[in-house]
Amino acid sequence: MYRSHVLICGGTGCTSSGSQKVRAALIDEIRKQGLEDEVNVVETGCHGLCEQGPVMVVYPDSTFYAQVKPEDVPEIVTEHLLKGRPVTRLIYNEAVTDEGKVLSLNDTDFYKKQVRVALRNCGVIDPENIEEYIGTGGYQALGKVLTEMTPDQVIQEVLDSGLRGRGGGGFPTGLKWKLCAPNKADQKFVCCNADEGDPGAFMDRSVLEGDPHSVLEAMAIAGYAIGANQGYIYVRAEYPIAVKRLEIAIKQAHEYGLLGEDIFGTGFNFDIGLRLGAGAFVCGEETALMRSIEGKRGEPRPRPPFPAVKGLFDKPTILNNVETYANIPEIINRGAAWFASMGVGKSKGTKVFALGGKITNTGLVEIPMGTPLRTIIEDIGGGCPNGKKFKAVQTGGPSGGCIPASYIDIPVDYDHLAEIGCIIGSGGMIVMDEDNCMVDIAKFFLEFTVDESCGKCTACRIGTRRMLEILEKITSGNGTMEDLDKLEQLAYYVKNNSLCGLGQTAPNPVISTLKFFRDEYIAHIVDKKCPAHVCKSLLQYTIDPAKCKGCTACARQCPVSAISGKVKEPHVIDQSKCIKCGACMATCKFGAISRQ
């Protein structure tokens, strides 16, 4: 028995900010002070508050330390673990009241409105130890399904829960299973889409890193429901920690007889293989993903036939996303009614969002569907940093749209977002403030889709490129109002005529910014100005002769010698030479240089 457990985050965010060094220092220090039989160090998955990494929680008192450095470790061990006095200066500042009282993690603003279902074990258990998963009720759902339920009952339970695909499409999961179950074949497949490609979304990575067994268990349940005995997880090669933990988890599940032949002595066989993606965004599309598992170029194909009939290796196949699977064991254990009691309308349960961009608390949050956007941005996220004004939030990555500040009270669920031309998508939420140019953001996403278009269908291959060219013309100050009409026409053309989800949704960032921020496009075209001062070609730096002291600092900094003037006399910028790098403005001590 240990008297204290120290949980240190080993997710990608915290590893990047140095949690491995902290862990090594901790183990070392605990040994030095002779506490190794009393204090246990556990490496867990993501706690969600990546901004504050490396993150460390000491139990039983659940003290939450943030931004811990290796040199802080001796103090924590001596003061907290030995003498029982938490080191207040290192505790996450939201978890200490003004009076100096230490709050439990669940009482902080970031956590108190969250409901963790898919992330229930992330940051709580050691993902590399199957016994910890079993200790929290893991593989109970699989046991229940195999011994007490028929495949039809399993499918009905998932249908009744109202669970919809968490990867972007929002298709009812139970219905997907129901459509596949009756199809007869010598072999069927259960696939897991872990090719999380939307930039800015990392919930699937966190589930795989923090709770890999929940996905394996759910896939086995799905296999039983549809009559398949082989599964594949298609995971991004860019997620090395997730890949490693999945490999360990699959091996351990085999050793415990929870994967492989005759699971729980019921005669049910199920195995799971890993396939690594190779960096193609289009492989998040179901038919492209299956082709990629087959070892081919990941190009989508027309549907029907749908994968439920003819999928991987031409056999009936279901494909669900990581977060979707992570919900399944809880639905089986706690019942469909429990799951359906959370959320609103046709959006049941919870959703994990990755908060990023211009927001104080970046990280992962899991909230019931239908939570108002304001709660996410202001209460949980802590608003925009540096007192900047909140402008918009971009959801759904390159397939999604922007929600402007005026809609901040909108409930976040599938249907409400669809009404304003947005999607939940995989759950990326990038917050933007007044310094972000919406035309530039639309261009950024178009560059992404142009790059990632597989080239198979004309509408997407050529259409997105033409749209990007128009956006480049506008941001360089050469756009006309006719271009705007052309852009809009083309956007709908690409949307309606592309073969797969990538092309059909690629114009969304353009359509939604045109809808909510048309005035910014017009400012670029008519006034030749970028209101957020982002688009370089439209900027102009000038020196105020009244404020300039003639110190020559700017002239020395200018990389293209565009600034001239005599010492102690006002300087001028030669606009024809200026490359708008902003170095002069950063250098000037007198605030004499302005940008317009």
Add this chain to the structure above:
Amino acid sequence: MALKKTSVPFKGTPEQEAELKKVIAEMKDVPGALMPIMQKAQEIYGYLPIEVQTMISDETGIPIEKIYGVATFYAQFALEPKGEYQVSVCLGTACYVKGSAKILEKVEETLGIKTGECTPDGKFSIVSCRCVGACGLAPVMMINDEVFGRLTPDQVPGILAKYA
């Protein structure tokens, strides 16, 4: 079909070849094994020049144009060798809105090469990458496996100098 020769001469060793052949022998009967084989081959050689693709084709019986098709489709497969230090600047959305384009510009300026290129001494190469999933630390760049977060452009030359 004209296959592009890489600019750097191929320097594969017999040991590497034996290792690759062993991998192929183990995997070639698994359905859909081509990509895992190519991923292993890239681990062994660091990149996939036409010589390596030909070897895979000879051993598996998969036509070379299929292999070339797969190699050029996925961003992960490199037909050109990488620098000793690969600098990857994240241009994912979270990093982008926090100014990673300026970080990339500074890296290019400091090393005197463009994205996708390698310095003449083979020391550095630059790539822009999609999200590395460390959005909480945006903007982020990686040098091989080491991550540098919460960057500002003026930190870039100092970081690169440590590797030069």
